[in-house]
Amino acid sequence: MDSFPTKTPKLGRVLIDEAAIASRLDALGAEITAVYRGKPLTVVAVLNGSLVFAADLLRRIPLPLRLDCISVTSYHGRESTGVVTFLQTALPDIDGRDVLLVDDILDTGRTLAAIRRKFITEASPASIRIAVLLRKRKQRESSLEADFAGFDIGDEFVVGYGLDYEERYRNLPCISVLE
Ligand code: XMP
Numbered sequence: 001m002d003s004f005p006t007k008t009p010k011l012g013r014v015l016i017d018e019a020a021i022a023s024r025l026d027a028l029g030a031e032i033t034a035v036y037r038g039k040p041l042t043v044v045a046v047l048n049g050s051l052v053f054a055a056d057l058l059r060r061i062p063l064p065l066r067l068d069c070i071s072v073t074s075y076h077g078r079e080s081t082g083v084v085t086f087l088q089t090a091l092p093d094i095d096g097r098d099v100l101l102v103d104d105i106l107d108t109g110r111t112l113a114a115i116r117r118k119f120i121t122e123a124s125p126a127s128i129r130i131a132v133l134l135r136k137r138k139q140r141e142s143s144l145e146a147d148f149a150g151f152d153i154g155d156e157f158v159v160g161y162g163l164d165y166e167e168r169y170r171n172l173p174c175i176s177v178l179e
Pocket of ligand 1: 049074106110112163
């Protein structure tokens, strides 16, 4: 049996259950499909947190599309370090493509702002839009906003459905608060 050290925070209440996620993703998939019909769409999933969301969202976008992934890190435990590190040097081939950046959560906005900046300065995409499952209601450090957002939530640390606390809880089927 897996046992947590006592200092590991406990799972709190379920914020968004499986059924609510599925039904919101149906609407989000339809919205995104309408925007990109007839366009050269490349979805870029920001690993690891968006893996579950991206996999479920993609299957609701019945268009010819390319999928790429990018790995970045900025968090340690619950705290953003403020430094966005790219874990690979090569960018996806996005020249002339309409890019949809898919991430799990928009918090401070630093991560997606850094990725967007890198894509714009190092490549020539036709457009870049942003889709997130969760968007925290708070003042952001960057002016970046999401074009597509699943749910607006309060400013509390959440896990599940791809989101982790020190690599735990990614496999929860729902979004829960960490106490
Ligand atoms: P920023 O602050 O750059 O954060 O918008 C983006 C990345 O930080 C992680 N993050 C979280 N992870 N629960 C998590 O499990 C949270 O409440 C949370 N807030 C931010 C996440 O990886 C996201 O892509």
